[in-house]
Amino acid sequence: MLSLRDLHVHMGKLHILQGVTLEVKAGESAALLGRNGVGKTTTLRAIMGLVSKTGGTIQFDGLNLSNYPAHEIAGKGIGYVPQGRGIFPGLSVLENLNIGVKGKRDRDREDYVFACFPRLKERLHQPGNTLSGGEQQMLAIGRCLMMRPRLIILDEPTEGIMPRLVSQIRREIHRINQSGVSILLVEQNVETALKLCSNVFLMEKGAIVHSGTSPELKARPEIVHRYLGLTQ
Numbered sequence: 520m521l522s523l524r525d526l527h528v529h530m531g532k533l534h535i536l537q538g539v540t541l542e543v544k545a546g547e548s549a550a551l552l553g554r555n556g557v558g559k560t561t562t563l564r565a566i567m568g569l570v571s572k573t574g575g576t577i578q579f580d581g582l583n584l585s586n587y588p589a590h591e592i593a594g595k596g597i598g599y600v601p602q603g604r605g606i607f608p609g610l611s612v613l614e615n616l617n618i619g620v621k622g623k624r625d626r627d628r629e630d631y632v633f634a635c636f637p638r639l640k641e642r643l644h645q646p647g648n649t650l651s652g653g654e655q656q657m658l659a660i661g662r663c664l665m666m667r668p669r670l671i672i673l674d675e676p677t678e679g680i681m682p683r684l685v686s687q688i689r690r691e692i693h694r695i696n697q698s699g700v701s702i703l704l705v706e707q708n709v710e711t712a713l714k715l716c717s718n719v720f721l722m723e724k725g726a727i728v729h730s731g732t733s734p735e736l737k738a739r740p741e742i743v744h745r746y747l748g749l750t751q
């Protein structure tokens with residue numbers, strides 16, 4: 520489904536991504552973990568065409584994503600929920616949900632999103648900036664779901680969100696994955712990543728330094744300690 524091979528990104532003189540190789544297969548959930556500043560967000564932004572790669576390939580379902588501008592990549596079946604959520608603050612929940620929908624409203628899809636996140640339905644006409652952080656995150660995920668993606672990429676979706684909503688968001692991400700949508704998740708919380716995702720990629724200094732299944736990593740706390748500086 521998604522395949523990054525030897526991906527490089529430079530920013531000015533900085534060599535930010537130094538050969539990232541990773542794969543997410545159809546239906547899989549993968550976590551990308553690493554300390555601050557190792558290049559996780561840059562990897563996601565490169566996939567979405569928001570930063571230019573200087574080497575390597577990015578393939579999605581047989582397409583070479585580098586051939587498409589950023590605004591077309593979302594339409595290829597990849598949903599992106601950036602850090603900070605990226606919702607439109609002055610637009611209502613309903614308007615935010617439908618921002619990428621071409622033509623008439625897809626009410627079936629809206630109902631699916633409301634079934635995932637009933638709070639959004641209760642706040643349908645409320646401007647985005649009046650929602651709590653957790654509700655904004657639900658809205659950002661809901662907006663992706665409106666486009667019927669086959670893969671959703673999430674950058675720290677539970678960062679700075681009140682605990683009660685964190686568990687709901689995690690549960691929904693799990694359910695979305697169970698419904699067949701692949702997930703690529705950047706997550707600070709190792710425990711959450713291991714619970715939610717079947718596969719894990721550990722990143723350091725712009726490259727993947729370890730990959731494996733979550734149970735494999737759980738059984739190797741010394742690796743978690745070496746690359747993330749903590750034990751589970």
Ligand SMILES: Nc1ncnc2c1ncn2[C@@H]1O[C@H](COP(=O)(O)OP(=O)(O)OP(=O)(O)O)[C@@H](O)[C@H]1O
Nearest residue numbers: 530531533535553554555556557558559560561562
């Ligand atoms: N636009 C930019 N210009 C210059 N350097 C940048 C730019 N964006 C990111 N960087 C640098 O690239 C490196 C990787 O950043 P990135 O945001 O990808 O890391 P990260 O692993 O997602 O970190 P965090 O967990 O803190 O979000 C950092 O050193 C960062 O300062």
